[in-house]
Amino acid sequence: MFSSDLREGEKINKTESETSFDNNLSESFTATAIKTIRELETSYNSEQAYLENYSDVFDFEGGEAIFDARRVPEKGLPNALDYLEGEVTVLMNKVDSKVLEKIVRNDFDIGVENDKIDEFESALRKVEHKFVVNRLREME
Numbered sequence: 644m645f646s647s648d649l650r651e652g653e654k655i656n657k658t659e660s661e662t663s664f665d666n667n668l669s670e671s672f673t674a675t676a677i678k679t680i681r682e683l684e685t686s687y688n689s690e691q692a693y694l695e696n697y698s699d700v701f702d703f704e705g706g707e708a709i710f711d712a713r714r715v716p717e718k719g720l721p722n723a724l725d726y727l728e729g730e731v732t733v734l735m736n737k738v739d740s741k742v743l744e745k746i747v748r749n750d751f752d753i754g755v756e757n758d759k760i761d762e763f764e765s766a767l768r769k770v771e772h773k774f775v776v777n778r779l780r781e782m783e
Contacts, residue, residue: 673767676752680734683709683754697723705729709754712742721745738762743770 687693692708694700697715700723707730712720717739724733724745732752735742736759746753747770755763 673764674771675747675750675767677760677763677767678732678752678754679757679760680754681757683732683734700726703727703729708732709734717742724749724751727751735763738766740766740770743767744774747771747774 687709690707692699692703692706694703694708694710695714697719700710705728708727709732710723710727711734713734713736715723720739721741724742727749730752731749732754733742733746734754736756743753743766747767753763753767
Protein backbone atom coordinates (compact mmCIF):
# COMPACT_ATOMS: atom_id res chain seq x y z
CA MET A 644 0.00 0.00 0.00
CA PHE A 645 1.25 3.47 -0.90
CA SER A 646 1.36 6.22 1.69
CA SER A 647 0.90 9.90 0.96
CA ASP A 648 0.06 13.18 2.63
CA LEU A 649 -2.55 13.79 -0.07
CA ARG A 650 -6.25 13.26 0.45
CA GLU A 651 -8.37 11.32 -2.02
CA GLY A 652 -9.06 13.37 -5.16
CA GLU A 653 -6.28 15.89 -4.46
CA LYS A 654 -4.00 16.57 -7.44
CA ILE A 655 -0.32 15.77 -7.44
CA ASN A 656 1.73 18.77 -8.54
CA LYS A 657 4.77 18.28 -10.73
CA THR A 658 7.78 20.53 -10.56
CA GLU A 659 8.31 22.91 -13.47
CA SER A 660 11.25 20.85 -14.76
CA GLU A 661 9.22 17.62 -14.67
CA THR A 662 6.35 19.26 -16.56
CA SER A 663 8.78 20.73 -19.10
CA PHE A 664 10.42 17.32 -19.60
CA ASP A 665 7.03 15.62 -20.09
CA ASN A 666 5.93 18.27 -22.60
CA ASN A 667 9.17 18.08 -24.57
CA LEU A 668 9.02 14.29 -24.65
CA SER A 669 5.44 14.15 -25.85
CA GLU A 670 5.94 16.93 -28.38
CA SER A 671 9.17 15.88 -30.06
CA PHE A 672 9.71 12.16 -29.64
CA THR A 673 8.95 9.63 -32.33
CA ALA A 674 10.27 6.09 -32.58
CA THR A 675 10.57 6.46 -36.34
CA ALA A 676 13.71 8.38 -37.25
CA ILE A 677 13.13 11.59 -39.18
CA LYS A 678 16.12 12.96 -41.01
CA THR A 679 16.49 16.02 -43.18
CA ILE A 680 17.04 15.45 -46.87
CA ARG A 681 20.13 17.63 -46.68
CA GLU A 682 21.53 15.38 -43.93
CA LEU A 683 20.82 12.31 -46.06
CA GLU A 684 22.48 13.86 -49.11
CA THR A 685 25.69 14.55 -47.21
CA SER A 686 25.83 11.07 -45.67
CA TYR A 687 24.87 9.16 -48.85
CA ASN A 688 27.38 6.53 -49.96
CA SER A 689 27.69 4.13 -52.87
CA GLU A 690 26.72 1.18 -50.64
CA GLN A 691 23.18 2.54 -50.48
CA ALA A 692 20.71 1.94 -53.28
CA TYR A 693 18.77 4.95 -54.52
CA LEU A 694 15.26 3.92 -55.55
CA GLU A 695 13.39 6.49 -57.62
CA ASN A 696 10.71 4.44 -59.40
CA TYR A 697 8.70 1.27 -58.90
CA SER A 698 11.01 -0.72 -61.15
CA ASP A 699 13.91 0.11 -58.81
CA VAL A 700 11.79 -0.99 -55.84
CA PHE A 701 11.01 -4.39 -57.33
CA ASP A 702 14.64 -4.91 -58.41
CA PHE A 703 15.92 -4.10 -54.91
CA GLU A 704 17.05 -7.21 -53.04
CA GLY A 705 17.44 -5.83 -49.54
CA GLY A 706 20.14 -3.92 -47.75
CA GLU A 707 20.38 -0.19 -47.29
CA ALA A 708 18.37 2.12 -49.54
CA ILE A 709 16.87 5.52 -49.97
CA PHE A 710 13.45 5.37 -51.61
CA ASP A 711 12.44 8.69 -53.13
CA ALA A 712 8.67 8.40 -52.76
CA ARG A 713 8.33 11.98 -54.02
CA ARG A 714 9.06 10.71 -57.54
CA VAL A 715 6.50 7.91 -57.79
CA PRO A 716 2.72 7.96 -58.23
CA GLU A 717 0.99 7.89 -54.85
CA LYS A 718 -1.49 5.18 -55.81
CA GLY A 719 0.96 2.26 -55.55
CA LEU A 720 3.14 3.62 -52.77
CA PRO A 721 1.69 1.62 -49.83
CA ASN A 722 2.08 -1.64 -51.79
CA ALA A 723 5.64 -0.78 -52.76
CA LEU A 724 6.51 -0.15 -49.11
CA ASP A 725 5.17 -3.59 -48.20
CA TYR A 726 7.46 -5.11 -50.81
CA LEU A 727 10.66 -3.44 -49.54
CA GLU A 728 12.92 -5.05 -46.97
CA GLY A 729 16.05 -3.71 -45.35
CA GLU A 730 17.25 -0.45 -43.87
CA VAL A 731 15.15 1.93 -45.92
CA THR A 732 14.73 5.67 -45.65
CA VAL A 733 11.66 7.00 -47.45
CA LEU A 734 11.88 10.56 -48.80
CA MET A 735 8.54 12.35 -48.57
CA ASN A 736 7.18 15.83 -49.14
CA LYS A 737 3.62 15.53 -47.85
CA VAL A 738 2.01 13.71 -44.94
CA ASP A 739 -0.03 10.64 -45.87
CA SER A 740 -1.26 8.58 -42.92
CA LYS A 741 -1.48 5.32 -44.92
CA VAL A 742 2.10 5.69 -46.08
CA LEU A 743 3.25 6.61 -42.56
CA GLU A 744 1.50 3.48 -41.20
CA LYS A 745 3.47 1.32 -43.65
CA ILE A 746 6.71 3.08 -42.73
CA VAL A 747 6.10 2.52 -39.01
CA ARG A 748 5.04 -1.12 -39.53
CA ASN A 749 8.17 -1.84 -41.59
CA ASP A 750 10.50 0.08 -39.27
CA PHE A 751 11.74 2.42 -42.00
CA ASP A 752 13.10 5.95 -41.52
CA ILE A 753 11.80 9.13 -43.12
CA GLY A 754 13.60 11.93 -44.94
CA VAL A 755 11.92 15.33 -45.32
CA GLU A 756 12.80 18.93 -45.96
CA ASN A 757 13.87 20.76 -42.80
CA ASP A 758 10.75 22.94 -42.71
CA LYS A 759 8.47 19.85 -42.69
CA ILE A 760 9.97 18.07 -39.68
CA ASP A 761 7.42 19.38 -37.16
CA GLU A 762 4.51 18.44 -39.41
CA PHE A 763 5.83 14.90 -39.86
CA GLU A 764 6.65 14.46 -36.16
CA SER A 765 3.10 15.40 -35.23
CA ALA A 766 1.58 12.98 -37.74
CA LEU A 767 4.02 10.21 -36.77
CA ARG A 768 3.14 10.49 -33.07
CA LYS A 769 -0.49 9.78 -33.95
CA VAL A 770 0.36 6.88 -36.26
CA GLU A 771 2.82 5.33 -33.80
CA HIS A 772 0.32 5.65 -30.94
CA LYS A 773 -2.33 3.89 -33.02
CA PHE A 774 0.19 1.21 -34.03
CA VAL A 775 1.17 0.50 -30.40
CA VAL A 776 -2.45 0.38 -29.23
CA ASN A 777 -3.33 -2.07 -32.02
CA ARG A 778 -0.35 -4.27 -31.12
CA LEU A 779 -1.42 -4.32 -27.47
CA ARG A 780 -4.94 -5.33 -28.49
CA GLU A 781 -3.52 -8.17 -30.59
CA MET A 782 -1.61 -9.46 -27.54
CA GLU A 783 -4.75 -9.78 -25.39
